[in-house]
Amino acid sequence: MSNQRPWLSHYPDGVPAQIDINQYASVVAVLEESFQRYRERDAFSSFGKRLSYGEIDTLSAQFAAYLTGELKLAKGDRVAIMLPNILQYPIALFGALRAGMVVVNTNPMYTARELKHQLEDSGAAAIVVLDNFAATLQQVVAETHVKHIVTTGIGDLLGLKGVAVNFVLKHVKKMVPSYSLPQAVRFKDALATGAKQAAPKPSLTHQDIAFLQYTGGTTGVAKGAMLTHGNMVANMMQAGAWIGANLTEEREIVITALPLYHIFSLTANGLVFMRLGGLNILITNPRDMPAFVKELRNSHFSVITGVNTLFNGLLNTPGFESVDFSNLHLSLGGGMAVQRAVAERWKKVTGCTLAEAYGLTETSPAACINPLDLKEYNGSIGLPISSTDVAIWSEDNQPLAIGEVGELMVHGPQVMKGYWQRPDETAKVLTDDGWLHTGDIAKMDENGYVYIVDRKKDMILVSGFNVYPNEIEDTVMKHPGVAEVAAIGVPDEHSGEAVKLFVVRKDPNLTIDELKQFCRENFTGYKRPKSIEFRDALPKSNVGKILRRELRDEKKPSAVAG
Structure with missing residues (x-):
C-alpha cells in the first residue's frame, strides 16, 4: 500500500489522523469517568423509566x-x-x-x-x-x-x-x-x-479480554472474537473523534433500537454515548413499528443508529413522517449496506443525511465511516477512521492500486486479538503483522473512499446479521429426508437478503412445509429460509464441492417441486 493515505486529506475538520489509545487503561476507566462526570444526567431510558x-x-x-x-x-x-x-x-x-x-x-x-x-x-x-x-x-x-x-x-x-x-x-x-x-x-x-x-x-490493561463476541467469521461454526479492553477503548475513541464535532456533551438523545448484544449497537450506542454523557432510549422490540414510532414521538431524539431494514421499516410505518425531527442531526447506518432508495427517502422525510459506516465484529466494529457533513448518500462505506489503515489486496496478498478491485484489508488498534481457542481460524484471517482479511471485495478511489463491490465469502446478510451457509446446510442435512442441500442469499426488499435453500430429497415424500417446520425448530428467525426449492441435482465442481455461486448466478431457476 502506498504511504500517502489519501483519505487523511479528506477528513472532516477536527478529526485527528491518530487517536491516543493510552488515554484510558480499560473500558471500565471510561465508564467510571462518565459515572463521575455526568452523575445527575439520565443515562438509559426504557418504557418511560430513566436511570441516571x-x-x-x-x-x-x-x-x-x-x-x-x-x-x-x-x-x-x-x-x-x-x-x-x-x-x-x-x-x-x-x-x-x-x-x-x-x-x-x-x-x-x-x-x-x-x-x-x-x-x-x-x-x-x-x-x-x-x-x-x-x-x-x-x-x-x-x-x-x-x-x-x-x-x-x-x-x-x-x-x-x-x-x-x-x-x-x-x-x-x-x-x-x-x-x-x-x-x-x-x-x-x-x-x-x-x-x-x-x-x-x-x-x-489493554491486553485483557472484555468481550467474546460471537460471529461466524470466515466459516460456518460461530466463533468468539476476542475483543480486548484496548480494542474497545480504541474504537470508542475512534468513533468518538469522528462523530464528536457533530455532538454536544450532555445534550444527545440516541435511539437504541438495534440490540446492544450486536457489536454495532454495543460500541456506537452503549459505549460511545456514555463517554459524551448521552441518554440511550432503549427500544426493546423495534419490530413493533407502531409502538416504536410512538416512542420516537415522545423522545426529542438527536441521534439514531440502525441497519437499512430498520430505516426502511420506519419510513413505511404510518405516522413516522409526522415525528418531530428538529433535533435529529446524526443518522448512522451500519451492519449491512444502506440502499440508495432508503437513504434518499430518509433524507427527504427527516431532513437528515443517512451516513453509512462499515465494520466487522472483528474490528470492534468501526473501520470506515462517511463524513457526517455529507450532503447526500454517496454509495461508499466512507473513509478509514483515525489510526486505521485500509488496503485492497490481490488474491496473492499484494497491495493493489487505487481503483483496482480486491479484498479489503484492515489494520488498526481495534482489530481483535483473535478467535477464542481457535488459533487455526485466527491464522486464516490475521496476518503476522496484524492485517485483517475482511473477506469483502472492495475498491478505493483517489480520495480514499472505500466501496464494497461484493463478498468473497458466501455469507448472507439478513437485516445486518451474518448468516453462514455452512451452518444452515450442516443443520438441514440432519433431516432424514434430505440428501443434499445448498444455501444462498437472495435479494429481499425487507431484509436486504434472505436465505434460500436448494434441496435434493432422500425421501421423495418430503414437503416444503415439513422442511420449513424443521428450520423453525433449529434456527432463530433471521436464519430461516424464506424459500425452498427441490432439485434433482445440485451443480458441483470436479471434486464434488457444491457450487453455490452457480446457483446464485442462475437467472431463472426451475423448480422440480413446490
Whole structure:
C-alpha cells in the first residue's frame, strides 16, 4: 500500500489522523469517568423509566460485587448476557466488566442448539437471562459449564408499572413460557446481595479480554472474537473523534433500537454515548413499528443508529413522517449496506443525511465511516477512521492500486486479538503483522473512499446479521429426508437478503412445509429460509464441492417441486 493515505486529506475538520489509545487503561476507566462526570444526567431510558449515570454506577457496582463476592467468580471468567434492550442490560454489562469478567453477548432469540454451542464454547460460568427465554436455557444448561443463573423479567426495574408489564407479558400475551431453573437467582435479589459486598477493583490493561463476541467469521461454526479492553477503548475513541464535532456533551438523545448484544449497537450506542454523557432510549422490540414510532414521538431524539431494514421499516410505518425531527442531526447506518432508495427517502422525510459506516465484529466494529457533513448518500462505506489503515489486496496478498478491485484489508488498534481457542481460524484471517482479511471485495478511489463491490465469502446478510451457509446446510442435512442441500442469499426488499435453500430429497415424500417446520425448530428467525426449492441435482465442481455461486448466478431457476 502506498504511504500517502489519501483519505487523511479528506477528513472532516477536527478529526485527528491518530487517536491516543493510552488515554484510558480499560473500558471500565471510561465508564467510571462518565459515572463521575455526568452523575445527575439520565443515562438509559426504557418504557418511560430513566436511570441516571449515578444510579447505573451504583447498580452495576452492586452486580460486580455479587459476581465476585457472592458467586466467587474471578477476573477473566466468562459471563453470558441473554437480554434484549432493557435497563438490566447495561447494569449486567457494566457490572461484569467492572468485575474484570469477560462478557459473552448472547442473542436472546437463539434456539437451544445455538445457545448450547455458545455456552459450551465460551465456557461461561454464569448467565443473566430474561424470563421469556429461560425455557431455552433450561433445555441445555446441564450440558454446559454454567453454574450460576440470574433471571429477570422485562418489568423488574420499572417500579409499579413493571408489575403490570410482567403480568401482561406472562398472562395476557403469553410471551413467557414456563420454565424450571431451581438454582436461579432473581436479578433484583442479586443486586441486593451485592449491595452488602465490597465492590471489586480488578487491575485491567489493554491486553485483557472484555468481550467474546460471537460471529461466524470466515466459516460456518460461530466463533468468539476476542475483543480486548484496548480494542474497545480504541474504537470508542475512534468513533468518538469522528462523530464528536457533530455532538454536544450532555445534550444527545440516541435511539437504541438495534440490540446492544450486536457489536454495532454495543460500541456506537452503549459505549460511545456514555463517554459524551448521552441518554440511550432503549427500544426493546423495534419490530413493533407502531409502538416504536410512538416512542420516537415522545423522545426529542438527536441521534439514531440502525441497519437499512430498520430505516426502511420506519419510513413505511404510518405516522413516522409526522415525528418531530428538529433535533435529529446524526443518522448512522451500519451492519449491512444502506440502499440508495432508503437513504434518499430518509433524507427527504427527516431532513437528515443517512451516513453509512462499515465494520466487522472483528474490528470492534468501526473501520470506515462517511463524513457526517455529507450532503447526500454517496454509495461508499466512507473513509478509514483515525489510526486505521485500509488496503485492497490481490488474491496473492499484494497491495493493489487505487481503483483496482480486491479484498479489503484492515489494520488498526481495534482489530481483535483473535478467535477464542481457535488459533487455526485466527491464522486464516490475521496476518503476522496484524492485517485483517475482511473477506469483502472492495475498491478505493483517489480520495480514499472505500466501496464494497461484493463478498468473497458466501455469507448472507439478513437485516445486518451474518448468516453462514455452512451452518444452515450442516443443520438441514440432519433431516432424514434430505440428501443434499445448498444455501444462498437472495435479494429481499425487507431484509436486504434472505436465505434460500436448494434441496435434493432422500425421501421423495418430503414437503416444503415439513422442511420449513424443521428450520423453525433449529434456527432463530433471521436464519430461516424464506424459500425452498427441490432439485434433482445440485451443480458441483470436479471434486464434488457444491457450487453455490452457480446457483446464485442462475437467472431463472426451475423448480422440480413446490
